[in-house]
Amino acid sequence: MRALLIAALLAAPAVAAEPQGGPVFAGFGKHTPVEHDVAIPKGMVLRHVYDVTKAAPGKLNPGFETAARFINSHVANGMAERDVAVAVVVHGPAIAELTTPQVYAARNNGAANASEAMVKEMLAKGVRFIVCGQAANAMGVKKADLLPGVELAISASSAHAILQAQGYTLNPF
C-alpha cells in the first residue's frame, strides 16, 4: 500500500491526479477524481445553466467543455445521467461555434469549427444550447444557420430568467 503510494508519487510529480474521460463523453470534458466532502444527496436532480460568450477558434470551446465536464464528473460519482440536466446559454462571439459547417467556414475564411463535433455529441446527450436571439440578429445569424437542435431564445437575459425560474441554478463563472 505504502509502496504503491510512493510509486504513484514517483510517477506523478506534484499533486496532479490524472483527468479521466467519460463516462458520458469520452473525448472531452475530462474530470479528476476527488475524495469529496460534499455529498450528493440521494434522489437529487441537478439542473444547471452556464453562460458562455467567448469564442475559441481552433480549439474546443472551454465554456462548452465545462458543461460536459459537469455531466461526466457527476455521472462518474454515481448520479444517473437523466438527473443531470445542463443548459448552455450563448451570446456574443461563441454563437459562431453553434453554426453549421457552411456558415462557420464562410465566416472564418474556410476554417472548420473545432467545437462542432463536441457540440453535436452534447446535443445528442440532451445538453441544451440556447442562443440569444438579440445577439444572433446583431451578428446576422439566422435560425437556419444554427446546428440542428440548437435553440433560439428571445434573448440571453430571457433564457436565464426562464431557466432559473424553472429551477436551474446559475453557474457563477
Place this chain on the structure above:
Amino acid sequence: MLRAAVLSLMLMAAPVLAQDRSGFGPGPVLPDVGPIAPVESDLPIPKGTRFRIAFDVRAKAEPGVLSRQIETAARTLNMHVAAGVPKQDVQIVVIVHGPAGWDLVKDEVYAPRNGGKSNASAVAVQKLIGAGVEFYLCGQSAASQGIRKADLLPGVKMSLSAITAHALYQQRGYTLNPF
C-alpha cells in the same frame, strides 16, 4: 442558391461577426431606449410567467455613451412585452456598484468629473424608473467614491450594499442575470 447569395451579401456587408443593428426596431415600452430584434424563439415563455430579473452593473460607461448594461435592462423590458408578457409581469431591478455609480448621478455632479460632458445614461435611467424599473446604488461604493444621496438622479435608491440588494431581491424570487 438564394441562401448563398444572401449569405455572401451579408458577409460583404458585415465583415466577420460585426454587430449590425439594422434588424432592430423600437420596443413597445421605451421606444427610444433598448431597440429589439424579433426572434423565432424555441424557448416558450409559459403563460403566467412573472419575470423578476436583477441586473448587476459595475462598469461605468464612457463619457457621452449610454451604459450598455442599462440599455440591456431597457431591451429586456421592451422585448418581453413585445413577446406578449404583460408589462406588470416584467419586474426589473438594476443593482449598481463600483465606478458605474457615476452613471446614476445628476449632470451637475457628472460633468465636472467627465470633461464637461453630460451623463448620457441619465435620460434612459429616468425613463426606466418611469416605467417601474428600480435602481439601487451600493451604499458602500457610493461612500468610497464620495457619491451622496443628493447627487443621485431622482428615483435612484441606495442600499446598504450591492450584496445586500442582491441577497434581498433573490430572496424575493428575482433571478440574477449573469452578465
